Amino acid sequence: MRWLAARQFRVQAAVGFGALLAVAVLMLVTGLHLRDLYDADCKAHVCSGGAERFVTKYHVLRALLGLGVLATPLLIGLFWGAPLIARELESGTFRLAWTQSVARTSWLAAKLTLVGLASVLVAGLYSLMFTWCVSPIESVAQERFNLGAFDEHGIVAIGYAAFAFALGVLAGAITRRTLVAMGITVLVFVGVRLGMSLGVREHLMSPVKKGYALTATPELGFLASPSGVIPVAGAPRLANAWTLSSEIVDKAGDAVPEATLHEFVSAHCPRVASPPSPAGGAGARTASPPARNEFDSCVSLLSTQYHEVVYYQPANRYWTFQALEMAIFLVLGALLAGGGFWWVRRRLT
């Protein structure tokens, strides 16, 4: 059985591993070059030209290679998963394969094992090579926990690939049409991935809460909201951590309504609350030089009553999150594969 599974997979495997090899060469060259640049320019995550310059200089390359990491599991689901059963059903060859002296579940097990392992291998290798390749950039940018970057690095791609592959296989078994199965794979995969990244991930562990004095907040400004001009605190930069949200709270730790903030600003620093400029009130503003003093004193006054709290996932949870997310997708993939077995055994009769 393994021979047939391997023989049928030969061309697809050549394409997949060939592409991986080409990307590997590209990433090896790039990775070594980036290391040279880093050594020449930077030390201990700090670059002489500034982090921004080093990072933005290569952001296109990083985005393109990273896009490949994101796309690889989906491509695997489309071109390795969806046709696995569907093409046999379409072409009628399942009637040949399933009437030899081997149970169809063994047939499926052989195919799933071989192509499934190849899937996680390709996606995992690509992701790890990418992680290595751009690590000089990441060590300066220090944002690997952020949305997007998290999905492109480390081991999560292994889970994504297993999930996408099993999804394609099951969709192919159910629909019996490769193209329809591909369509379903795209929709479900993208949907589940977005749901995970944008919805579920931040709740995998309860976030850490940290308070900051408003005077210590790097990006404090005033914004014209529907309730009037209110102070707005940006989140402080936490290296390699994932900042989820921030808000201004009072001494009791409760969130402060916008109306209360506006009242406070109007009462204590009226010049900030109703700026003299004719265009005033529209959009965020940081203090212009003439108003600098008023701005600073207003912030000082505010910080006597209020402070900012930031909710975030700390940097040391990065690998825990990677492992959790990979495990979740591996389990999803295993469930879908089990569904594939059930379908082939019970429903295709």
Added chain:
Amino acid sequence: MSTAALQTHGLGKRYGRRWALRNCTLSIPVGSVVGLVGPNGAGKTTLLHLAVGLLSPSAGSIEALGEPVGSDPRHLTNVGFVAQDTPLYPTLSVAEHLRLGESLNPGWDRELAGERIGRLGLDPSQRAGQLSGGQKAQLALTLAICKRPELLVLDEPVASLDPLARREFLQDLMEVATEYEVSVVLSSHLVGELERVCDHLVLLAAGNVALSGHVEELLASHRRLTGARRDPERLPASQEVIEASHTDRQSTLLVRTSEPIHDPSWAVEEVGVEDLVLAYMGRTSDPQQARPQLSAVRR
């Protein structure tokens, strides 16, 4: 023979609300070559897929070589199958198909496979996708026969072949069946092709078994009567009318009877398999009428 090559009891298969096969009861003795005939959509493929475990019954039971089909995958070792349109992997070569057969069947007869490929003139390195229809059918038959089954099931194996390839294929099949003592069930809507090779006949129409039996007995028990026009109802009770056609003056009846026909007013003729099949196919538009015949026709 103690076990039947194929035996079904009240076998039925339903797709949604439609019964593709219904209340099918058959017994095919070991060593027979059975022709399964019937119009397109009569349930032939469904019955054959049930026989090889590609489908599972919605009702009733089916046994091949004395064991319930699908109970144990090892059971497939003894059943060879050539599916409709002889599906093969187009990118795999002839030799790779043999390797496929060898790796998936414990009883694979490598010698026979090599001998057959040589005799059929197939190039082992040629891809199956480039073979002609006849060569594909021969390769598919080789795969099925080299696992050395006791029962060989073929679904419309000659439907897509030209007349010459058809004859060669059936001849080859018969030689193989005789040499290796394989029971054969093959379906076709070309009755004439089957007449030459089958000793058993099963006629399916609209999902029901319309006729089943040993070909010689079926032919011996049916006669065509031609004579002056008369009402078929007035025939002796031993003569059952299968098909009747009348002109103004003349009646032509196809009757089944186990007794000789003595009435001198009839011109009595023997019937061929094709006539018989067409006659039974014509009357199965009403299955209720056809069903009582079964017990009488079956051996």
